[in-house]
Amino acid sequence: MLAGPWVPPAVGKAPYLWLLSLNFFVWKYFYIRPTALELALLALTVIVFVPMYFSSYWLRNRRLVPVLLATFALGVAWAPFNFGACTFFIFGAAMCAGIENRRYAYATIAAILSGAALIALVVDLPLSFLMPTLAVGVPVGIASVMDATLKRKHWQLLRKQEEVEHLARIAERERISRDMHDLLGHTLSLITLKAELAGRLLDRDPEGSRREIRDIETNARQALAEVRSAVSGYRQTGFAHELAQARAALAAANVTLDANIEPLTMPATAESVLSLSLREAVTNILRHADAKRCEVNVTLKDGLLVCHIRDDGSKLDSLQALEQGNGLRGMQERVASLGGQLRVEVVRGLSLELRLPMGGFA
Known part of the structure; x- marks a missing residue:
C-alpha cells in the first residue's frame, strides 16, 4: 500500500x-x-x-x-x-x-x-x-x-x-471467414473437377489433358489473387465476371447454365452479395446436386433487386446437408446485412431467391 x-x-x-x-x-x-x-x-x-x-x-x-x-x-x-x-x-x-x-x-x-x-x-x-x-x-x-x-x-x-472496435474486428473476421469459404470452396471444387477430367484424358487425349492442367494453374493463380483481394477488403470483379466463372465451372461438370440478366446498374454492395451468392450456389451444385441444368435470373421489381438461382439436381432432397455448412449461413448474413431477404427451397433441385432493396445503398 x-x-x-x-x-x-x-x-x-x-x-x-x-x-x-x-x-x-x-x-x-x-x-x-x-x-x-x-x-x-x-x-x-x-x-x-x-x-x-x-x-x-x-x-x-x-x-x-x-x-x-x-x-x-x-x-x-x-x-x-x-x-x-x-x-x-x-x-x-x-x-x-x-x-x-x-x-x-x-x-x-x-x-x-x-x-x-x-x-x-x-x-x-x-x-x-x-x-x-x-x-x-x-x-x-x-x-x-x-x-x-x-x-x-x-x-x-x-x-x-x-467495444465498437472489438465488434468491428469480430465482424471483419467473420467476413473474411465467409469470403474464404466461398472463394476457396468454389475454386477448389473447380480444380478438383478439372484434375479428374485431366486424369481421364491423359491416355486418350493428351492435348486435352494439358489444356485442363493449364486451366488448373490459371484457376489456382486467380484464387490466390482473389484471396489477397478478399483479405484486403476490396472486390474488383463484378457479377458479370462471376457469371462467366460460373459458366466455365459448370461446363467442366457438364452442367448447362442459362442466364437471363436484366440490364441495370447494381450498387457495389449489392453486386458483391450477388456475386458471392452465385459463387456459393455454383459450389453447392458442383458438390451436392448432380445437376444437368442451372438457371440464373436477375431482375428489378418494385424497387427490389431480385435474383433467382435454380438447378435440376437430384441428389439434394433436403436443406439439411447445406445448413450444416457455412456457405448458406454466410449467404443469409450478407443478404440480411443489406436489409434483404433470402428464400431457399428444395423442389426438383435447389432454388434460391435473393431480394435486395436498391434504394438502401449509398
Whole structure:
C-alpha cells in the first residue's frame, strides 16, 4: 500500500498538491503555542485523515459514505478549537465527486456545508471559520463533481469505442471467414473437377489433358489473387465476371447454365452479395446436386433487386446437408446485412431467391 499508487493514475498528481490545504489547519499554531495534548491530537488527526483522503479517490457511492462521515466528524470535533477545521468540510465537499449520481452528490455537498454552518451558529464560531467553508467549499465541491462527471463520460466513451472496435474486428473476421469459404470452396471444387477430367484424358487425349492442367494453374493463380483481394477488403470483379466463372465451372461438370440478366446498374454492395451468392450456389451444385441444368435470373421489381438461382439436381432432397455448412449461413448474413431477404427451397433441385432493396445503398 505504501508503495502506491495512492491515487488512480488517471487523476494525475493534483491530489498530492491538494493536501497542502491542510496548512489552514495548522495556521493557528504559527502564532499560538500548542499544548502537548493538542500537538498529539493534531498529529493523530493528520495520520487518520491522510489515508482516508487517498482512499476517497478509489471509493464510489455507498462505499464512500464512511469516509465522508469520518471527515465531517473530524471537522465537527476540531471546529470549536481551531477555525482551520473548515478545511475538513471543504475536503468533504470535494470527496463528493466519488458519488456518481450528480443529484446525490450535490445534495451531499449541501448537507456537509449546511452542517458546518449549523455548527458555526451553535458554537458561535467567527466568520473566519464560516466564510472559507462556504465561499471555498461550494465552488470546490461543484467543480469536483463536474470534473469527475466529465472524466467518467470520457472513460465511458473510450470503453464504447473499444467495444465498437472489438465488434468491428469480430465482424471483419467473420467476413473474411465467409469470403474464404466461398472463394476457396468454389475454386477448389473447380480444380478438383478439372484434375479428374485431366486424369481421364491423359491416355486418350493428351492435348486435352494439358489444356485442363493449364486451366488448373490459371484457376489456382486467380484464387490466390482473389484471396489477397478478399483479405484486403476490396472486390474488383463484378457479377458479370462471376457469371462467366460460373459458366466455365459448370461446363467442366457438364452442367448447362442459362442466364437471363436484366440490364441495370447494381450498387457495389449489392453486386458483391450477388456475386458471392452465385459463387456459393455454383459450389453447392458442383458438390451436392448432380445437376444437368442451372438457371440464373436477375431482375428489378418494385424497387427490389431480385435474383433467382435454380438447378435440376437430384441428389439434394433436403436443406439439411447445406445448413450444416457455412456457405448458406454466410449467404443469409450478407443478404440480411443489406436489409434483404433470402428464400431457399428444395423442389426438383435447389432454388434460391435473393431480394435486395436498391434504394438502401449509398
